[in-house]
Amino acid sequence: MPEGHSVHRIARQFDRNFVARQVAASSPQGRFAEGASLLNGRVATEVRAVGKQMFLAFDDDLWLRVHLGMYGAWDFAGEILVDPTIASANGRMGQTNQRGTELGDERVMDAAGENSLTSIGAPRRTRVHVRMSEQTKGLADEGTEWPPPVVGQVRLRLLTDITCADLRGPTACEVQSPDEMLATLAGLGPDPLVGDPAEGEERFTAVVRRKPTPIGLLLMNQSVVSGIGNVYRAELLYRARQNPHTPGREVPEEVVRGIWRDWVRLLQIGVATGQMMTMDDLDPEAYRKAMASRDDRHWVYHRAGLPCRVCGTAIVVEEAAARKLYWCPYCQA
Known part of the structure; x- marks a missing residue:
């Protein structure tokens, strides 16, 4: 499953692209319909990563807890604000790293589709499709349809006016109260x-x-x-x-x-x-x-x-x- 560095990177992606924005939440798969309805229309206010778990806060004291487990993945699409202090988010990010990260016109890839060039310079907005997980099967081609079509079994879709995040196959995905969130943290x-x-x-x-x-x-x-x-x-x-x-x-x-x-x-x-x-x-x-x-x-x-x-x-x-x-x-x- 994704190790600690992956989850911190995912949390930073959420901090840059979702925190302080109103979020439309849905469960195309239907397995998280009740939880998505509680989050729909709320503003994301904070994100935390602790070990292998991520906690995304919403107004009215609701927290989304996600543990990707062995097979979970976040897919990002739309305008993604890239952090200049870490490797570019233009690609696969997770335990086994990223796929397709670029620095200018340069690209370093191995047979597994990994690379690690660091993005240099001011933050930039780029329209990409990004998967963050342990195991991925490549990247979808950039598309123009918005919001992007649902592909596969999407447990949870979080959508702002410019960025989309789809969650597939997590071990845990639940809405928690502040007390429940703190109880989870206390066990880590x-x-x-x-x-x-x-x-x-x-x-x-x-x-x-x-x-x-x-x-x-x-x-x-x-x-x-x-x-x-x-x-x-x-x-x-x-x-x-x-x-x-x-x-x-x-x-x-x-x-x-x-x-x-x-x-x-x-x-x-x-x-x-x-x-x-x-x-x-x-x-x-x-x-x-x-x-x-x-x-x-x-x-x-x-x-x-x-x-x-x-x-x-x-x-x-x-x-x-x-x-x-x-x-x-x-x-x-």
Whole structure:
């Protein structure tokens, strides 16, 4: 499912294009008709991303909570205001990144349709079709019909006078009261981009250091820390040279704190570039290559059977709580 950087990027897209605007809400699929009717005609007032969940506030104290899960996706169409501080939104954005991002006339693509050039300059308006999710099948061609026709099973459509956002296949999509929203937040672990990172470090360290659960499972527990998924889990543990099977309470405190601080850094990079870049100290050519291909972007993730980039030992993949765990049995012994 989309990891923390993706959801923060999606929230920023909503902040630029929906907050302070009146929104028409509908459920073409019909499964969210009652919720859409509650939101229809209201003004979006605030958006928050915490870990893998997004909360969009509307007037009269209503909140829309969305968890994309494994198959959810947001598709944006119309005039989209691009943030100059992060990679361009002209394309696919999600856990596996974006498709078709452009900088001027330049384009970097790999076989998976990913790229990561950063948009430079003042915000601009561009008419595009954008998908934000983990898994997508390409982009629709730009069209002139407005609003755009409904394609597929759209759970929720949010529409302003110039921008459309269609939600498909989420794990969770519900309208919450302020108390319900706060209760959901209370169940989530710290997110480096929400609140004080130093306080988040203390909270994360305290929880991990008292748990008998393996650290490899704790990092995926959203009540322990928000936003880490399969990719970041594998990479953070490798970068810390930490065995994923070590009980949390047996991991040295300085290692736990180091993992948190590394997560702070990697999450910021992910939000800024749209890529889960976990390699360090690359020269310009190697960096560009890594940004253009996920095969050159990670230490261990998705490298089962391939030699460790440091020691040469074959990377192992195993099942851990029904998810694939990649690690080096020598470097992380």
